[in-house]
Amino acid sequence: MKKFLLPALFAALSLATVQANPGAKAPKAAKTATKAAVTYKLQPNLSTLGWEGKAVTHGHNGTVQFASGDLQVNGANVVGGTVTVEMKTIKATDITDAETQAKFYGHMAADDFFLVEKFPTATFKITSVTPIKGAKAGENNATVAGDMTIKGVTNKISFPAKVGVKDGVAAASGTVTVDRTKYGLKYGSKSFFESIGDKAINDDFTLSFNVIAKK
Incomplete structure (x- = not known):
């Protein structure tokens, strides 16, 4: 009986002491250190963004x-970021004739496609970066998810990429497939114009990016 009585009395005395001394400090809770993300500024002169679009009978590629933009870095990991693209800079690198290039840009800048005058930029905001287990060196090592905004329309997308941080430089590279019709770019789409025949343009286009950001 004494084995149980003594601990009980000790606990009661301890409680009474705390109640009698309201100023007594309670044991400190263990602190969980959360390292704040550091902003690395995107370097437009070192970063590249390529695109490729295909149609039934032809296709174009360009840049x-x-x-502007940034990558958010926590330790050795990219954890977030936002990039902005200047839509007036779009061009087809496979077109060498100046007049044809001007016509191409005019069509891309018009309402059929990006309506550049009203929507001069497109953006992508990273919402998560999830490591790919077992990724080999030099291969895509993360799944990047985020919000892409084109022509004022925002959709969630995700894609594999190679990301890393070293010596004050953060980098991300990869290829993204985008369904243009989800952003209101319906021109020449068989999904909306069934009788268009061999003039159809694929709904999907690809973006190949290499983003470099520095601390």
Whole structure:
């Protein structure tokens, strides 16, 4: 009986002591350290964004330039970020004739496609970066998810990419497939114009990116 009585009395005395001394400090809770993300500024002169679109009988590929952005870094990991693309810089690198290039840009800048005058930029905001288990060196090592906004329309997308941080430089590279019709770019789409025949343009286009950001 004494084995149980003594601990009980000790507990009661301890409780009474705390109640009698309201100023007594309670044991400190263990602190969980959360390291704040550091902003690495995107370097437009070192970063690239390529695109490719295909149609039934032809296709084009080219570039468009990043305007600004950042990658959020926690330790050795990219955890977030936002990039902005300047849509007026879009061009087809497979077109060498200046007049044809001008016509191409005019069509891309018009309402059939990006309506650049009203929507001068497109953006992508990273919402999560999830490591790919077992990824080999040099291969895609993360799944990047986020919100892509084109022509004022925002959709959630995700894609594999190679990301990393080293010596004050954060980098992300990969290829993204985008369904243009989800952003209101319906021109030449068989999904909306069944009788268009061999003038159809594929709904999907691809973006190949290499983003470099520095601390």
